[in-house]
Amino acid sequence: MRAKLKNLTVNPCKMCMPMGAVHAFYGIARCMTLLHGSQGCSTYIRRHMATHYNEPVDIASSALTEEGTVYGGEKNLIKGIRNLCQLYDPDVIGIATTCLSETIGEDIDRIIKNYRTQYPESRVTLIPVTTGGYMGTQYEGYYRTLYSIVKHVEMNPEKHNGINIITGMLSPSDVRALKDILALFPLEYILLPDASENLDGGYETEYRRLPEKGTTLAQIARMGGARLTIELSLFNTPEYSPGEYLKEKYGVPLVRLSPPVGLRDTDAFIKYLSENSGCSVPERLKHERSRYLDAMIDSHKFNAEGRAVIFGEPDFVYSMGRLCCENGLLPVVCATGTSSPKLKELLSLEVGKAANALVAEDFELLDETDFEQIEMLALKHRANLLIGSSDGRRIEEKQGIPLIRCAFPIHDRVGGQRVTTLGYTGSLNILDSFTNTLLHIKEGSYRKTLYQTYYRPVKEVKQQATEKHPCFSCSGARQYARIHLPVAPDCNIQCKYCVRKFDCPNESRPGVTTQVLSPQQALERFLEVKKKLGNLTVVGIAGPGDALADFEKTRETLRLIREHDPDITFCLSTNGLALPQYVDELVALGVTHVTITINAVDPEIASKIYSHVTMMGMRYSGMAGAAMLVSNQLTGLKLLASRGIVCKVNCVVLQGINDHHIETVVEKVKSLGASVTNIMQLIPVKGSAFEHMEMLSAKAINAIRKKCEAILPQMYHCKQCRADAVGLLGEDRSLEFNEAKENAKAPGEKQGLRFAIATKSGLIVDQHFGKVDEFLIYEYSEGRVSFIERRNIDQYCMGAGACDDQEDKMTRIFNALTDCEGVIALRIGVAPQRKLEERGIQAYTTYDRIEEAIKKIAREMMGEEAV
Amino acid sequence: MKAQGVLLEERRNFIHHKGSCGGNTIQCDTESVSGAVSQRACVYCGARVVLNPITDAFHIVHGPIGCASYTWDIRGSLSSGAEWYRNSFSTDLTEQDVIFGGEKRLWEALEEVARAHAPKVIFVYATCIVGVIGDDVRAVCKKAEEKFGIRVIPVMAPGFAGHKAIGYRMACNAIMELISKAPAGRKRRKGVNILGDFNLAGEMWIIKNYLEEMGIEVVSKITGDASCDELMHAPEASLNIVQCAGSMTYLAKRMEEDMGIPYIKVSFFGLEDTAQSLLNIAQALGDGEAESRAHLLIARETHELKDLIQKSKEALSGKRAAIYVGGGFKAISLIKQFREIGMETVVVGTQTGKKEDYDIIHLLVNEGTVVLDDANPAELEHFIKEKQAHILVGGVKERPLAYKLGVAFLDHNHERRHPLAGFVGIKNFIKEINLSVNSPVWQYVR
Known part of the structure; x- marks a missing residue:
């Protein structure tokens, strides 16, 4: 995973101060907001709010221009107030500053004074608030505005029996829920603010463009005389707390409570109301409470599987965090974009306790964060539920973690204004949506998950066949022989590591002697080999192209052989492009083992590996081709596996392209039913696009295999055989059976110069001399290079127990190479080189195709001899 | 309640009623009025x-x-x-x-x-x-x-x-x-750049498909679905076609001056515009074969749309539309599109239209139509009611207003999920209009 960018906020988890100001003013009756700044601020905020609330949101702008920016915006602002009064006739205009007006140092109080002087008849109340975008988030902007409101409205400090209730940015529906609770107590209260109607209006025959409802100026004026203020926020700082202001200025006692969300915080709020009003808890609330409690119990087991990421404003995160915790749903990440150390402090106790109870691991509490960070941590902690605004949709879309949209803003669903979380009923409502989402995941996946985890397709015959298949079973590799019949010369894709004039390097090692056989010739070859090799158990079709590209030939070959041998195991290898088309036929033909080369399951990565694919006579390149190939491979694999066919997946490791993707491939193919994967080295073929690609070390390949072994069994013994291989793995006897054998010289009858080649790939001189345990012996004669044989140096051991250490390995090599003039290796140490030379064997180092290397070196030797 | 003033004095010149005589006198292309709740952005x-x-x-x-x-x-x-x-x-x-x-x-x-x-x-x-x-x-x-x-x-x-x-x-x-810093590349005789399409709901792809069917290569897409590499090839094109004229004519002009690439303005909104644009592109390239292919394409697509347009005329004929969109060219296309399905435009406005756009609008609309530049919600409300529009075409900010007024709505902004360009766009346009205008919900509010 890439690291988090430190110097940039990536995908913000916060908005700016004026957004909070607009929200606060929307809860005041007959109030319009005028943003003092450039036009964009108001338009963007309107757009954000309009999609969430589905209400017309009119916010004015002083539309500052270049001139205003340089000479001050007084003229614009005063004109803006005038125009707003004319168009909307409001009682109040909230004047919120923006980045721009703050930076140029506008003195709003002075401008308001000048307005009053110029227009003494104007009766509109003007409430300025300092909300430069860079001074904080919408959370602070909101409380600053409430603070400004109580500060600027002329108070009537006459004492009365009412209480003030100040809330955070609640949804209109939550405000109504709060009012419903309050109405059950004999309390007179003033609610600041109250956007329950203005931001969630009904349909009226007469449209009113001015938000008429909400807290009136007259009500606000009485806040100074209240007997108590309840501020429903734990995280608003005292500096901008309207409750603190009323306490200091008018001596109104202040109580801070968490918003009534969840069992405990609703209990606390209701207990407080009950005590304060001297009225016992109403029956209705008792019933609601017991229903919520009942629901908590009913769904606690489902909730315990939840791993939630909660993001948003501090009060929201705290409330949701508490609600999750009390339901045993662990919030693994709690995050706010606002700076709030107190949130982290309070939640660490709360979530810590819940994590302990669930014997769970870590959780994260973040403030001042962004969605890049949240996404990383959501993945790290395997979250399965996102709780917040629709700003989580990118994570939902990218990572497939479901998002419960229950905070502002919600752009991609309806009903943002109707989200209810307050009180017992609201808590139950939101809890149900969490639980049901978790159930949705579980019900939609448990059959598949359990099937894939525990079900092993066991078919006796195939099991046996697999054990006797050298490519699918390690033990089989030592005992059982196979024949690859080269009947399929065509290919329907172009891999960038392949040059089509040679055999396919996926499955086969190109050799100069490969011939393509007709189905009839293939049958004859099979019968001949079968006579000679009693341990022949498998017939495979591995190219030299793709076994399914020209399916006619493959089908005919298998049909003919089956007529002569009812027991032999059929196996074929393919790139998978044509698989979905032929699965049924393959099953009918009795194919039991299929190898599919899948180098990527992400089309984007695949598009870097394949230059094009050909389907139904059309050539597709780039992403389109890659996507088609990947899709067919995976579909084909799934179909095969579902029909009980044993599937091996080959995967060529390409450095810098798919080397970090291999695990994903293995996981994916496992989920589709592959039973083994064979992670292979790239063979860089000259003339191919990847000719110069660096190969991974065998160690690195093995490390990848080891890692993937945790997912699926790995094949460690692959020899990357040729398309016409015959015999045991690693002991190719194809030359004996090729028609070219008449021309081939028998080993031993030396005609020209002989070279021992150190090669892993069998194509290229690509092995270090010291790493060799077998050499390929080639002969050069009259300009022609011919393969003689493979020599395993162990067979040149002179006596039991004598060949254990490195020193004796050299002896074995010398014994094996007595008839050779030269050794060609990728590299060779100084000491062995000297020792070889002492025995008259020249050592050459190169990285080249075998034939090319031999030709060059032989000519050089001959030239030297001529001199 | 006090009467709320609808029109600000200083906004009067931005609002124009097409009369029986006299030309277009609308004021446009200036700063927004403070406090007027402009729909414009920055x-x-x-x-x-x-x-x-x-x-x-x-x-x-x-x-x-x-x-x-x-x-x-x-x-x-x-x-x-x-x-x-x-x-x-x-x-x-x-x-x-x-x-x-x-x-x-x-x-x-x-x-x-x-x-x-x-x-x-x-x-x-x-x-x-x-x-x-x-x-x-x-x-x-x-x-x-x-x-x-x-x-x-x-x-x-x-x-x-x-x-x-x-x-x-x-x-x-x-x-x-x-x-301009791109390395010089091979000039492509039949290659065009598409300017001013932003691939909303795949519209760039739709247009590109048409051009490719005509045998015209799209060199660079500016900027819908663009990549940096692809943009660097833009100088190789031999023609620029400008879809969103408001945003991209300026670039087309600069490319013409600096790179010698001529440009034509096109529009893929509506049947007439789409057909004409395809033909114009072929002609601008002097490509007779492309032109005959365009004729075939247009004939085929028009034939396919015939029934739908006929039916929609029955369902929508006589309905009145209000248009408030970003640029002048889009407004012009919309007026024509409404006309194609028998609807009349009664209010039309833009955020950033130019004098030349308003001249064309003036010619296109019927007498009595209200034309507005940089309108505010109060004006939209007033004129939608006054002209008894059945549908408003606009962006998301205007949608709730339309609904509160009991009027249907068509999204024609950057957030939509339905393509409105090309022939397939005509289908969607008709579908979107019809499903909103003829929705059963209006029965209960009127």
């Missing part, structure tokens, strides 16, 4: 709209958080490749930065992005306060280009420096800055 918004669809670019907003927050992945431009453009990057300036300057923060951000992601191009949007606090964004970008060897292009877009259309121009300058 310079930054204009620049961001145009550049944002470049999929593999890093769009870094240099400024406080708001500008980045409100523009994060809100538009429907689709990508066939990279997804970087769907992120929002902000230097998130704080009070400290405003006092001490934000250059250092920007530099560190650029350095980090260049190191971590090495994108081919970074656009740095300078927002309102950046100029005011004295950051030299150009110099920082230049230094970053030199140091990191990637393109870092400043987009000077302080919100107050005019309206959205100024932002378009800033974006065009940024594109010019990018492509």
Whole structure:
């Protein structure tokens, strides 16, 4: 995973101060907001709010221009107030500053004074608030505005029996829920603010463009005389707390409570109301409470599987965090974009306790964060539920973690204004949506998950066949022989590591002697080999192209052989492009083992590996081709596996392209039913696009295999055989059976110069001399290079127990190479080189195709001899 | 309740009733009126709209958080490749930065992005306060280009420096800055660039398919589904076709001056416009074969639409439309499109239309039609009611207003999920109009 960018906020988890100001003013009756700044601020905020609330949101702008920016915006602002009064006739205009007006140092109080002087008849109340975008988030902007409101409205400090209730940015529906609770107590209260109607209006025959409802100026004026203020926020700082202001200025006692969300915080709020009003808890609330409690119990087991990421404003995160915790749903990440150390402090106790109870691991509490960070941590902690605004949709879309949209803003669903979380009923409502989402995941996946985890397709015959298949079973590799019949010369894709004039390097090692056989010739070859090799158990079709590209030939070959041998195991290898088309036929033909080369399951990565694919006579390149190939491979694999066919997946490791993707491939193919994967080295073929690609070390390949072994069994013994291989793995006897054998010289009858080649790939001189345990012996004669044989140096051991250490390995090599003039290796140490030379064997180092290397070196030797 | 004034005195010249005689006298293309609740956005918004669809670019907003927050992945431009453009990057300036300057923060951000992601191009949007606090964004970008060897292009877009259309121009300058440094390539005789389509709901792809069917190669898509590499080939085209004239004519003109690429304006909204545009492109290229292929294509598609248009005329004929969209060209296309299905446009306005656009609108509309520049909600409300429109075409901000007035609505903005361009767009257009205008819900409110 890439690291988090430190110097940039990536995908913000916060908005700016004026957004909070607009929200606060929307809860005041007959109030319009005028943003003092450039036009964009108001338009963007309107757009954000309009999609969430589905209400017309009119916010004015002083539309500052270049001139205003340089000479001050007084003229614009005063004109803006005038125009707003004319168009909307409001009682109040909230004047919120923006980045721009703050930076140029506008003195709003002075401008308001000048307005009053110029227009003494104007009766509109003007409430300025300092909300430069860079001074904080919408959370602070909101409380600053409430603070400004109580500060600027002329108070009537006459004492009365009412209480003030100040809330955070609640949804209109939550405000109504709060009012419903309050109405059950004999309390007179003033609610600041109250956007329950203005931001969630009904349909009226007469449209009113001015938000008429909400807290009136007259009500606000009485806040100074209240007997108590309840501020429903734990995280608003005292500096901008309207409750603190009323306490200091008018001596109104202040109580801070968490918003009534969840069992405990609703209990606390209701207990407080009950005590304060001297009225016992109403029956209705008792019933609601017991229903919520009942629901908590009913769904606690489902909730315990939840791993939630909660993001948003501090009060929201705290409330949701508490609600999750009390339901045993662990919030693994709690995050706010606002700076709030107190949130982290309070939640660490709360979530810590819940994590302990669930014997769970870590959780994260973040403030001042962004969605890049949240996404990383959501993945790290395997979250399965996102709780917040629709700003989580990118994570939902990218990572497939479901998002419960229950905070502002919600752009991609309806009903943002109707989200209810307050009180017992609201808590139950939101809890149900969490639980049901978790159930949705579980019900939609448990059959598949359990099937894939525990079900092993066991078919006796195939099991046996697999054990006797050298490519699918390690033990089989030592005992059982196979024949690859080269009947399929065509290919329907172009891999960038392949040059089509040679055999396919996926499955086969190109050799100069490969011939393509007709189905009839293939049958004859099979019968001949079968006579000679009693341990022949498998017939495979591995190219030299793709076994399914020209399916006619493959089908005919298998049909003919089956007529002569009812027991032999059929196996074929393919790139998978044509698989979905032929699965049924393959099953009918009795194919039991299929190898599919899948180098990527992400089309984007695949598009870097394949230059094009050909389907139904059309050539597709780039992403389109890659996507088609990947899709067919995976579909084909799934179909095969579902029909009980044993599937091996080959995967060529390409450095810098798919080397970090291999695990994903293995996981994916496992989920589709592959039973083994064979992670292979790239063979860089000259003339191919990847000719110069660096190969991974065998160690690195093995490390990848080891890692993937945790997912699926790995094949460690692959020899990357040729398309016409015959015999045991690693002991190719194809030359004996090729028609070219008449021309081939028998080993031993030396005609020209002989070279021992150190090669892993069998194509290229690509092995270090010291790493060799077998050499390929080639002969050069009259300009022609011919393969003689493979020599395993162990067979040149002179006596039991004598060949254990490195020193004796050299002896074995010398014994094996007595008839050779030269050794060609990728590299060779100084000491062995000297020792070889002492025995008259020249050592050459190169990285080249075998034939090319031999030709060059032989000519050089001959030239030297001529001199 | 006191009577609320509907029309501000200073807005009068921006509103025009087409009368029986006299020409277009509307005032337009000026600053918005303070306090009038303009529907317009700012310079930054204009620049961001145009550049944002470049999929593999890093769009870094240099400024406080708001500008980045409100523009994060809100538009429907689709990508066939990279997804970087769907992120929002902000230097998130704080009070400290405003006092001490934000250059250092920007530099560190650029350095980090260049190191971590090495994108081919970074656009740095300078927002309102950046100029005011004295950051030299150009110099920082230049230094970053030199140091990191990637393109870092400043987009000077302080919100107050005019309206959205100024932002378009800033974006065009940024594109010019990018492509003018492209290495010379082979001129493509039948290659065109598509300017001013932002691939909303795949519209760029739809248009490209038509052109390819005509045998015309699309060299560069500007900027819908664009990649930096592809943009660099733009100078190789032999013709620019300009779809969103408001935003991209300026770029087309600059490319004509600097690169000698001629341009034509096109529109793929509506049957007449789409057909004519395809023919014009073929003719502008002097390509007879493309022209005959275009005729075939048009005949085929028109034939397919015949029944639908006939049916929709029965369902929609006589209904009245109000249009309030961003640019003049779109408004003009819409008036024609409504006419094609038998609907009359009774109110039409734009945020950034030019004098020439309003002249055409004036010619197209019937007498009595209200034409507005930079309208506000109060005016829209007033005229929708006065003219008894059945549907409003606009952006998301206008949608709730239409609904509160009991009027149908068609999204014709950047957030929509349905293609409205090309022949398939006509189907969607009719479908969208019909499903809203003839929805059963209106029975209960009227």
